Amino acid sequence: MSKRMKKGVLIGLALTMVAVLAACGSETEAKNGAKNDGGKKSVELLNVSYDPTRELYENYNKAFAAYWEQEKGQKVTIKQSHGGSGKQGRAVIDGLEADVVTLALGYDIDAIKESGLIAEDWQKKYELNSSPYTSTIVFLVRKGNPKGIQDWNDLIKDGVEVITPNPQTSGGARWNYLAAWGYALHQNNNDEAKAQEFVKELFQHVPVLDSGARGATTTFVERGLGDVLLAWENEAWLSVKELGPDKFDIVYPSESILAEPPVAVVDKNADKHGTREVAEAYLKYLYSEEGQTIAAENYYRPTLDSVKTKFADQFPEIKLFTIDEVFGGWDEAQPKHFNDGGIFSQIYTPN
Amino acid sequence: MQTSASKRGGLPGFGLTMGYSVLYLSLVVLIPLSALLLNSTGLTWEKFWDVATDPRVLASYKVSFLTAAAAGLIDTVLGLLLAWVLVRYDFPGKGLFDAMIDLPFALPTAVAGVSLTAIYSQNGWIGSLFEPLGIRLAFSPIGITLALMFIGIPFVVRTVQPVLQDLDAEVEEAAATLGASRFRTFRKVVLPELLPPLLTGFALAFSRGIGEYGSVVFISGNMPMKTEIAPLLIMSKLEQFDYAGATAVALLLLLISFILMLLINSLQRRVRKTAR
Numbered sequence: 347m348s349k350r351m352k353k354g355v356l357i358g359l360a361l362t363m364v365a366v367l368a369a370c371g372s373e374t375e376a377k378n379g380a381k382n383d384g385g386k387k388s389v390e391l392l393n394v395s396y397d398p399t400r401e402l403y404e405n406y407n408k409a410f411a412a413y414w415e416q417e418k419g420q421k422v423t424i425k426q427s428h429g430g431s432g433k434q435g436r437a438v439i440d441g442l443e444a445d446v447v448t449l450a451l452g453y454d455i456d457a458i459k460e461s462g463l464i465a466e467d468w469q470k471k472y473e474l475n476s477s478p479y480t481s482t483i484v485f486l487v488r489k490g491n492p493k494g495i496q497d498w499n500d501l502i503k504d505g506v507e508v509i510t511p512n513p514q515t516s517g518g519a520r521w522n523y524l525a526a527w528g529y530a531l532h533q534n535n536n537d538e539a540k541a542q543e544f545v546k547e548l549f550q551h552v553p554v555l556d557s558g559a560r561g562a563t564t565t566f567v568e569r570g571l572g573d574v575l576l577a578w579e580n581e582a583w584l585s586v587k588e589l590g591p592d593k594f595d596i597v598y599p600s601e602s603i604l605a606e607p608p609v610a611v612v613d614k615n616a617d618k619h620g621t622r623e624v625a626e627a628y629l630k631y632l633y634s635e636e637g638q639t640i641a642a643e644n645y646y647r648p649t650l651d652s653v654k655t656k657f658a659d660q661f662p663e664i665k666l667f668t669i670d671e672v673f674g675g676w677d678e679a680q681p682k683h684f685n686d687g688g689i690f691s692q693i694y695t696p697n
Numbered sequence: 698m699q700t701s702a703s704k705r706g707g708l709p710g711f712g713l714t715m716g717y718s719v720l721y722l723s724l725v726v727l728i729p730l731s732a733l734l735l736n737s738t739g740l741t742w743e744k745f746w747d748v749a750t751d752p753r754v755l756a757s758y759k760v761s762f763l764t765a766a767a768a769g770l771i772d773t774v775l776g777l778l779l780a781w782v783l784v785r786y787d788f789p790g791k792g793l794f795d796a797m798i799d800l801p802f803a804l805p806t807a808v809a810g811v812s813l814t815a816i817y818s819q820n821g822w823i824g825s826l827f828e829p830l831g832i833r834l835a836f837s838p839i840g841i842t843l844a845l846m847f848i849g850i851p852f853v854v855r856t857v858q859p860v861l862q863d864l865d866a867e868v869e870e871a872a873a874t875l876g877a878s879r880f881r882t883f884r885k886v887v888l889p890e891l892l893p894p895l896l897t898g899f900a901l902a903f904s905r906g907i908g909e910y911g912s913v914v915f916i917s918g919n920m921p922m923k924t925e926i927a928p929l930l931i932m933s934k935l936e937q938f939d940y941a942g943a944t945a946v947a948l949l950l951l952l953i954s955f956i957l958m959l960l961i962n963s964l965q966r967r968v969r970k971t972a973r
Contacts (some may be wrong), residue, residue, distance in 0.1 A: 680937075686934070691753065
């Protein structure tokens, strides 16, 4: 190697070191800056959530900020981040400094727990498995329900096309899959083989597997593909409201799954930022009369009785089973059904 | 080494520019790539082999490489045509037309994907014309190829255009006066000059196509074994928090792409040598 070349390489390496050090330096600076905010006149929270909660938390944040200022005389600014539930979970693991997470399924919060950022017993910290509001899986069909779809077994009739996102890439779609599985299980005296057959047949009626819930809604609504969209109840109501009640109907099956999108304080981050008190109050207030009303107005099922009765018309009573009852929780359901080599991927593996 | 360095070092500042190159390469290319390798440390050979030979992974590689190659080839032909028109003819609105070529670069890929799907799906403008013929454009490998063609076309046009501009029209005239037919002139005089940039354009469009995710997920339909691309499988593994599995798919993808790039580059060098 020539002298000049050596010199060049050395300069390059030196510059690389400087850049890396500079990056580290600015990071520690940012952390120190954040620390100083705690317990002062104003405080900032970052709520990392999933896609369809955008409107819900926009309204809720205003309500909570007003409540907190009245209660403690402290100004709280809440920043929101939205995206696919799993992706958001990974972002927090990889260093997105969320104070609280409000995700689509406990599995994603469990994954953050594994990284040590959240305490072991997070799901016990708040009532009802830390799920202040719930939802369920319903059918969105074209106006007048031309294919006469009333229940899960109508989905596997000849000529019916079903739209659902891929459960391997979409947290929401995992609820769709589990709802179908639970229904089939109950129809066949808990025969797992029969349930597997039903779900396999169901997915043979799926022409397109979008990667996320919003993509599947677009495929169904804008592209005109399929006869029925499996959707969260809140998403179905939003679609009907936004796209016109003259285009779609919502069909409630005889039974479905109770979708429990949970919430948790990211302990390590909240302690570092000194925001634990306000973060805990933020999640707790979701259970209050006001928080529950905002959830119901955004088509999430409230869990507080007084609000439940007020919105009874909006949420028809149907038989709902939980993931703990039927599947033994996410710890069992995820590897058995959705990981590679699990039952879902077997549907598509050629023998 | 000494002689070649001093020969090229006629320009001042070799130390600085070389230094910058090393800095750039390590910050932008080597460090992220070594992070990828580090991530795979949880990966044993067996696990790597299991992931790499999984039928679904193999099928996704096939989809990714075939559609990217098809799109690259079509882009090479269409891009040559576009560049030719832009260089050799004058027409009103040429400036506008020229600027539009770059749009696929500027457009967020997700927007491209959504709009392409809107056009090519069975109820879209173009898709609805093909639907009665039983040809499904969106949600099929054809759809993926269409999206990749859209993403890749500027690469070919922009690599061919400057070479075509520098090409002396007199050489072609000379060929014509010597009695060569137009086709022969093109084949024997023009094409050899254009082959290296065409190869570069193809390589760029092709490699961009292999990694493309944003636009393809909307139009492909993502059916396992049929229209599932390799980058989507990586996402799907990340969704299971299976970092090692995702890295395995990514590493293999990278390795195959790198070998293909090396092949194309060496082919290009050979072509350039024979052209001289």
